[in-house]
Amino acid sequence: MLSPYFIKLFIDGVLSTHTAAMQEEYSDKDNHFGELLYLPSEIGEIVKRSNDAGIPVAVHAIGDAAVKVTLDVFEKYGSREITNRIEHAEIIDERDLVRFKKLNVALSMHPNHGTGVIGKYISERIGAKREKNAYVWNSAIKEDAQLMLGSDWPTAPLSPMIQIADAIFRVGPFETNDRPWYPNQKLSFYDALVAYTLTPAKVSGVDKYIGSLEKGKYADFVILNKKLNTFDRKEFLATNVMSTFFFGKEIYSANN
Numbered sequence: 001m002l003s004p005y006f007i008k009l010f011i012d013g014v015l016s017t018h019t020a021a022m023q024e025e026y027s028d029k030d031n032h033f034g035e036l037l038y039l040p041s042e043i044g045e046i047v048k049r050s051n052d053a054g055i056p057v058a059v060h061a062i063g064d065a066a067v068k069v070t071l072d073v074f075e076k077y078g079s080r081e082i083t084n085r086i087e088h089a090e091i092i093d094e095r096d097l098v099r100f101k102k103l104n105v106a107l108s109m110h111p112n113h114g115t116g117v118i119g120k121y122i123s124e125r126i127g128a129k130r131e132k133n134a135y136v137w138n139s140a141i142k143e144d145a146q147l148m149l150g151s152d153w154p155t156a157p158l159s160p161m162i163q164i165a166d167a168i169f170r171v172g173p174f175e176t177n178d179r180p181w182y183p184n185q186k187l188s189f190y191d192a193l194v195a196y197t198l199t200p201a202k203v204s205g206v207d208k209y210i211g212s213l214e215k216g217k218y219a220d221f222v223i224l225n226k227k228l229n230t231f232d233r234k235e236f237l238a239t240n241v242m243s244t245f246f247f248g249k250e251i252y253s254a255n256n
Contacts, residue, residue, distance in 0.1 A: 005204060006056040008087075009046060011037055012066035015090060015117070015125050020063035023093065027127035034063050043070070044077035051079040058084070058108065064091040064133065071099050080104050083146065083203050088113065091126060091133050100145035106203045107140050108148045111166035111192075112156040118172025118181040131182065137167060138185045141195075146203055149195040160196055161237060167192040169233040178233070189230040219248035 012034055013019025018026050021034040043059070050057050057078070061070040067089050074084050085106035090113065100107055114135030122134060140147045149167060151158050167187045170180040180186055187195070201211025209218050223243040229235035244252035 006058050006085075007046065007050050008058045008060070009038075009043060010060040011043060011070055012061060012063050013037075014062055016121060018125070020090070021061075021066040021069070022063040022091070022126070023065045023068070024130070026125055027130075028124045033065065036066065036069060040069055040073050040076075044073045047073055047084070048077040051077075051082050051084070054082070056082050056084050058087050060087045062088045062090045064093045064096075064130075067092050068096055071096055071103060071105065074103050074105050075099070078103070078105075085146075085148070085203065088152075090114070090135060091130065092136055092139075094133060094136075094139070097136070097139055097143045097145065100140070101143060104146075106146040106148055106199075108150060109135070109137060109140070110150055110152040110156055111135075111137070111163045111170075113152060115166040115170060115172040115181075116156065118170075120172070134182075136185055137187050137195075138191075141187065141191050146199055147191075147195045148200045148203060149192065150200070161239065161241075164189070164192045164196060165233055165236050167195070168230060169236070171233060189228070219245055221245050225254075 012021040018029050018032055019034050021036050024033070026032050026034070047057050059070045061067045067086060070086055078084050080103065083104055083106050085108050087108045089107055089109060099105070123131060126134065137147065149163060151163050157163065168189050170183060170186045171178055172181060198207060198211040201207040210220055213219070213221060222241045222245070225240045225242050228239055240254065242254045243250055
């Protein structure tokens, strides 16, 4: 049986090509704001039909204008009984952060997308004034938003270890000298782990079965070669998976 969990839509492009929809012009391209790929009413019609059928909608929205318009669409056309979500949300107007909880809209963010542009092009694209609104993981937690983390593979590394390290250390490979970029937006290891496990399960409606290790749930877990060092990035990334268990059965062993 085919069971569609959600419908995926795109409302803008990406920052690297100046196609993410911004409220103010790009700092390195005069009179250019990116672009919306659809009218709000067009997206709204799909959201309403999908939610009426009990199907959530996930919308790719990267620029702050795209995020705002998507929230407006969910507010006007969506159902509060269904958890719709925004994918990426790389730049968010700080006034919109409170709307995620109010509208029951989840935030699906990808840590390596943030660390991958630190010292590369993010400052040139949006300028110093708007940097504080970029990749605001911790602000989302503080506003009690349903924050989910993932890889967005194949555009970024698939490894949860890399993604969680990026979330808790917030260090990029370009010109940062291992200094965190806007450290106030780093996540604690606990918050990052929950955002990578339990929250996605809740948003997907399957937390009865997965998302945490509890009696009655599927025994999906890994065994690492050592205790995680959540204070040292290099040590954290040097940790290896020795065994992987799925439904309580070992499906991977580093020794085999």
